[in-house]
Amino acid sequence: MKVLVIKFRNIGDVLLSTPLILNLKNIYPDSIIDFVLNKGCEDMVSNNPNVKNIIIYDRPRIKKLPIFSQLKEEIRFTRNIRHNNYDIVINLTEGERGAQLAFFSGAKIKLGFSVRKGIFSKIKIFDKLGDDKKWQHTVEKDLQFINLLGKEIINKEVKIYWPTEIEQEVDKILSDNSIEQFVHIHPVSRWMFKCWEDDRMAKIIDYLQKDKGIKVIITGAPIKKELDRIDKILRLCKTRPVNLSGMLTLKHLACLSSKAKLFFGVDTAPMHMAAINTPVMALFGASEASKWGPWHNNGKNHYLNDGLQINGCHTVFAESDHTAVYFGAIKKYQGMLNINIEPILKELNELL
Structure with a gap:
């Protein structure tokens, strides 16, 4: 079982998704869990024993490239995700980039939030949608995907690790x-x-x-x-x-x-x-x-x-x-x- 969690947000957002990682590992103990995030957020999940690979999207570097080079980078990044053959992809934001990765990932199960704008807002990407309208803490917002997988939430602890x-x-x-x-x-x-x-x-x-x-x-x-x-x-x-x-x-x-x-x-x-x-x-x-x-x-x-x-x-x-x-x-x-x-x-x- 290979699981990909995507969170293209800021540092604190990534940290608050760690209870989701812990629950996924408890539910699927033999799984490999990878995490895609923006450059600068990796310290929130590095050294985490439940995360196998951290895949970094270097937004500042890519945005400085000429438009054609940007497109090549996006295609390369997306292709690498697809080649990893994930079984489950969970996108924790409402933006286009995470939805794009989920759409082209080839995963058997794709969970996420409704995309708010752009072409991917008009396409059915996810098998099940999380509720992004409910007034709830960010930890709870991310953990709802455990329930959408038909499983029970076991633990709600935020974790960070350092050497x-x-x-x-x-x-x-x-x-x-x-x-x-x-x-x-x-x-x-x-x-x-x-x-x-x-x-x-x-x-x-x-x-x-x-x-x-x-x-x-x-x-x-x-x-x-x-x-x-x-x-x-x-x-x-x-x-x-x-x-x-x-x-x-x-x-x-x-x-x-x-x-x-x-x-x-x-x-x-x-x-x-x-x-x-x-x-x-x-x-x-x-x-x-x-x-x-x-x-x-x-x-x-x-x-x-x-x-x-x-x-x-x-x-x-x-x-x-x-x-x-x-x-x-x-x-x-x-x-x-x-x-x-x-x-x-x-x-x-x-x-x-």
């Missing part, structure tokens, strides 16, 4: 900085409108370090706009957190957060990674907590899109006003602006 050397390197970073207990703060997102106000984030950092006496470690991606945003936050701080922004891989980030007393941040892939092993406090004012809230592997995960919510491990502050507001060329969401600092300080005081 021993990553653990050793993170331990050395903590040792070199004389850190035992710490709060991990990842204050930025690739989508800047998901970020909280810089001055409020700085006050949280100062509160944790000065009032609660616990060290803060700041992280961010090695991307200029994120690093610039973090620099602005740090300039507003009266205390000095340990700044590891731009220095860590995704595996290092996951390992680091697993050792934290608490993760604090917004809706990002690092937040989802942290939620696997560490209590999370997350701010949602530009995306739906009901779909993207921090997943609790051993508890309830039914978030609303408004208000303070605690599920026994994770804490979510959510605002449902997702109106875009502009300050010059800067796009923000009203929901993020509506999240005040006082209730957060109160919850932090109780947690720590």
